[in-house]
Amino acid sequence: MDGLKRRLNESVQIKLSFTLSLAILVVAVVAGVFSFLAAFYEAHELQDDVLRQVAQLVDRQRLSRAPPTTNTRLKDVDEESRVIVQRLGETSSSSEGVDAGGTLPLPAALTDGLHTLEVEGETFRVLVKTTAAGERIAVAQESGFRNEIARDGALRTVMPFLILVPVLLLIVANLVRKMFRPIAALSNEIDLRAEQELHPVEDRHLPVEVRPFAVAINRLLNRVGQSMESQRRFVADAAHELRSPLTAMSLQAERLAEAEMSGLARERLMVLRQGIERGRSLLDQLLTLAKAQSATDLPQVPISVQSIYRRVLEDLVPLAEAKHIDIGVEGTQDAEVWASELDMIAVVRNLVDNAIRYTPERGRVDLSLGVSDGKAELRIQDTGPGIPLAERGRVFDPFYRTLGSEQIGSGLGLSIVQTIVNRIGAEIRLSFANEAKQTGLSVTVLLPVIASGDLEVSS
Template sequence: MDGRQIKHTHSLQRKLNHWITFTTLIFVTIAGILSGGIAFYEARDLQDNILQEVARLVRINQLTENKIHNDDNEEESIIIQRLGSQLASQLQIPNTLEDGLQTLRINDEDWRVLILTQPSSTQRFLVAQQTELRDEIAWNSSLNVFFPILLLAIITLIIINLIIRSAFKPLKKLAANLDKRDGTKLNPLPETNMLEEVAPFLLSINGLLARTQQNIQKQQRFIADAAHELRTPVAALSILSENIQNASTEEDRKQRQRLLQQGLERLRLLVAQLLDLARLQSDYTGPKEMVSFNKIVQDAITELYSLAEAKQIDLGISHQEQLSVLNQGNGLSQLVNNAIDNAIRYTPNGGTINVSLYAEEGNAIFRVEDTGSGVPEEELELIFEPFYRTQGNSQPGNGLGLAISLEIARNLGGHITLLNRDNGGIQFQYLQSQNISQNLSTRPLSSAVNNLN
């Protein structure tokens, strides 16, 4: 795969095989032990039944005192004898034993003995067989049961292994499909003829591809817009620098220098905002610290008050509570300044801007309400895009303020809401949790854009 070597530490296929093999062996062992044990005791019961059948034949005088021989193995003989017999070749068993089956130790050997009394007389006899022989027959019966189970288990494991290999082929095919693509092909993978278990994984990949494509398109638009925004002031500055050389008087030269300095300042601000936006969009992970939200708001109002005063705008704090929140760099200062600066820009002369800061349900809420003309509903969804400016907007600016504020809020785990007020104007609201543990981890931002009811 593109020459890459990946060290595999875990294999789902191997893990499945191991667990299935382990589980199967456990069940086979248990089944073998149970089946073998049952076969063992059934074989011993069968031997007891044979002794009882031989005894029945003796009782009806069809067999006499003798040995029933096995031509292949002398040790497999069944002995029939009368109790109390003094023959040296016979088993020496006392006549006092009770009738029935019992195991006796005779001459250092274990014997299974059935003692019975003839119904027509008091004559007693026994039918006996060596226990060692009986156990050997029983063990052979057990093994005859166990080995087929073991063989069946081995065949089953081989079949299961082949099935698992076949089940994982769609994943390998999917990986091969992805590996053949270059970085420019982000179209979704085919979703037909896909296993039900693989479908969620495939849908997630297609979702990721779609989001990646959207992000790439967004970055491409951003680069194109940034190039356009930079091209215009750079061209203007180039013309201004040439005009300085052609100034006819000292006063004219100074005027053109002032225009050049203003253009340079606008260009510096644009570049600084572009760098801020790029830094924030690259998942900036600078240190966070607790700060006074009140001081940030008061400093912003102090800094921007002269702009509001020039337009005779009533700028003030309508409600304020003492709040502390986590901040990252000068992020909150930028966010607050952007919100108040936008309100001043788009509020007509003699208007009002109310700033409030309060806590609600464990969240710090910063709100700016103005009496401007508001934003067309169809443009509320677009206003956070970089370089976007509402139609008919004649105010100076480059459309980066709200985009930067959005990224700052995302990095701080905050939430921005922009609403059209019923009585005119815009309400900008920023909400951030006062819970330190929630703010220390960056969470995705969701910006809400709705009508204020």
């Protein structure tokens, strides 16, 4: 009972359905009882009218009462339709009972009109009438059969209530569920949105009572969008403003390296230059992340994946050669995808840069491309330590770096990749390059591939 009360208090839909169902049941019970009693009373009135008509017929036709019949003649008589007509005060000389065809022992002092009398243990409805000839007659019918007939008729009157009320309850429950369907659809639509999808919800199809909530949600989404946009502008502006001083410091450090200095000073200058370079790399990553988060409608054109691989390798091969890492593209298969060239370069560049940084010296980084089920599978594998299963849910968070990692980095590479992948409708998967030893990292990006027919239509 407590669980039902709690659900009623928590759910407007359940409360409305329960209240309407209870009201329908109460009204149906009251209406059914009233209809039953009215039909029962009406049936008795009709039966009394039958007694009056029989008495009127006897009076008009001056019919004489037939002599008492024997049991043989009454064996096939329907007792429910039997009407007894006799002269008032008349008694049968035989000892036969009423059911055997005998007369009712009625007192002669009965007044004209309808009476309910108990005779020989049975109840009878008796009409006493004085005929035009001055003779008093009694027309009687057994009350048990009368009540049974009246009850059956009343039950047939109530039967539609018993059939239609459950149907009405089902209709009400279905209507209430359909009335709340727009609200459930709105909740589902908001729940399935990505974190960057802050466009207003459609409120034209919502009921008037719910529309203010949708308007309030739209205003909240607008405020959240403005706040996120302010944060992105702040990050981009801060990174842009810091880039110039760091560039100046880098130039000063280069000039200082040309001067004569001791070995200790030169060693410290090298550490300084490495710090400046890390700062510049971090600023570049922050700017890339800010652009990826703020970009919405970048132009999408057919992009060759192999061309993206070549452009990225041209920039990052020197970094791989510095660590004596074998890097290259496996296979010659190519595919074209609908995407922004800047987005694809940013995704592949960050993945390859991470692979090079976390792969030990004389390791291996392989880029490959496959097509399966209408999707292009861009895969970057390395022979580094890989990412443990427990940390794969967090490596896409900004500034998060794998525990125990000694590599220099900003922790923004995978966050940038995740942001772009979500925006362009792609999918990213992480796994071990060597599942048996659980070493190395294999990153797969899945994008819908362009069929040849699509290219012909677009051209």
